[in-house]
Amino acid sequence: MASTIETLADSDSYEEAALAENGTKPSIESGKLYAQLAKHFEDFRGKNHLVLCLGTPDPDAISSALALQFLGKTYEIDTTVASFVGVSHHENRALVKRLGINLVRCDSDFDISQFDMYSIVDSQKCVTDLDARLQEHNVQFFAFVDHHREDTQTPPALFVDVRPDYASTAAIFCEYLQLANPSGLSPSDPVQVQLATALMHGLRSDTSRFLSATQHEYAGAAFLAPCVDTQVIEVIERKVLTPSMLDMFENALVNRRIHDNFIFSDVGYVRAVDRDAIPQAAELLLSRDGTDTVLVFGIVDEKAIDGSLRTRSETINPDEFLKGVLGVSPESGRYYGGGNIRDRGGFQIPLGFFSMHEDKNQVYTMARQVIEKSFLDYIGKAGSKKRKNSANTA
Numbered sequence: 001m002a003s004t005i006e007t008l009a010d011s012d013s014y015e016e017a018a019l020a021e022n023g024t025k026p027s028i029e030s031g032k033l034y035a036q037l038a039k040h041f042e043d044f045r046g047k048n049h050l051v052l053c054l055g056t057p058d059p060d061a062i063s064s065a066l067a068l069q070f071l072g073k074t075y076e077i078d079t080t081v082a083s084f085v086g087v088s089h090h091e092n093r094a095l096v097k098r099l100g101i102n103l104v105r106c107d108s109d110f111d112i113s114q115f116d117m118y119s120i121v122d123s124q125k126c127v128t129d130l131d132a133r134l135q136e137h138n139v140q141f142f143a144f145v146d147h148h149r150e151d152t153q154t155p156p157a158l159f160v161d162v163r164p165d166y167a168s169t170a171a172i173f174c175e176y177l178q179l180a181n182p183s184g185l186s187p188s189d190p191v192q193v194q195l196a197t198a199l200m201h202g203l204r205s206d207t208s209r210f211l212s213a214t215q216h217e218y219a220g221a222a223f224l225a226p227c228v229d230t231q232v233i234e235v236i237e238r239k240v241l242t243p244s245m246l247d248m249f250e251n252a253l254v255n256r257r258i259h260d261n262f263i264f265s266d267v268g269y270v271r272a273v274d275r276d277a278i279p280q281a282a283e284l285l286l287s288r289d290g291t292d293t294v295l296v297f298g299i300v301d302e303k304a305i306d307g308s309l310r311t312r313s314e315t316i317n318p319d320e321f322l323k324g325v326l327g328v329s330p331e332s333g334r335y336y337g338g339g340n341i342r343d344r345g346g347f348q349i350p351l352g353f354f355s356m357h358e359d360k361n362q363v364y365t366m367a368r369q370v371i372e373k374s375f376l377d378y379i380g381k382a383g384s385k386k387r388k389n390s391a392n393t394a
């Protein structure tokens, strides 16, 4: 009897060990995708590559771009990582500085004639402000890798890998790295330590420190772990609040309007360097007991309304929600906002013509009314005017 139990226990633990090992290996599908990417890399051997982080560059985007740069090196591809906006969030600035990442700013006089190919990582959009110039210089759209839902348009890149069931793009790149380096990254190579540390921070920051991670992020983390400089991550993640961020939090608290489990608020006119405090203000309000969804906006550099949605609702899908609330811009034909399917989203609405209005307060009131009305219409509360006026600020 005892021996049967022992045998069973042995075989169970053996199977578990085998499962655990398989669980951290990229899937066959993933292997096929990486083989495609490697083939495209081979076709572009020795070329110059531009990797674009659209929007405000976050750790997931920055680390994914670094991973693509690293993978390209095997094929003697020289990669420049660029973004259109400066890095603003304290954590992201610390990431770039601590790890000595060379992130080039893509402005109107940025020379793109030196590049043969370009890629976009960690963005739902495949259209950029550079498109006309990229076409003019015959820079080929090489790769598009992302974890958000596919936009209305399929990216016209040579290689496309969109995995909405992943919580981060960094986890997709961890699989590519594992496929390219089955024995792991090297802890004695500073470049590989830098890459692993950036990716670990990317995995952590897109998943609220692994709280909303999928098995893919855990598998990625297991692969990176031996090579990660945890002290650097500790320094990068240290919370620092500037006086202007505290002012924005104060505005968000004072201006909050509560509609059952929703909070709608705004932080006023803010500078571009402080825009990342908008999602942080939304997170602060989300911690109020009884609230499951928060929408906060501000006007950035007097040019555009910039907003963030945070939710822990069982039913709200941020991507659908923001697309439903704000719709499509008649000028660009693109959605004003979008997000993931679980807990977060964002939107930008250019003020355009109205930004020239002298009375800034009036512009602000107008923006607030329009957004709040769309929001209330969408959640089915606009009809009850009484309720709207009596919205409390508890």
Ligand SMILES: [Mn+2]
Pocket: 060, 061, 122, 147, 167, 168, 169, 206
């Ligand atoms: Mn991401």
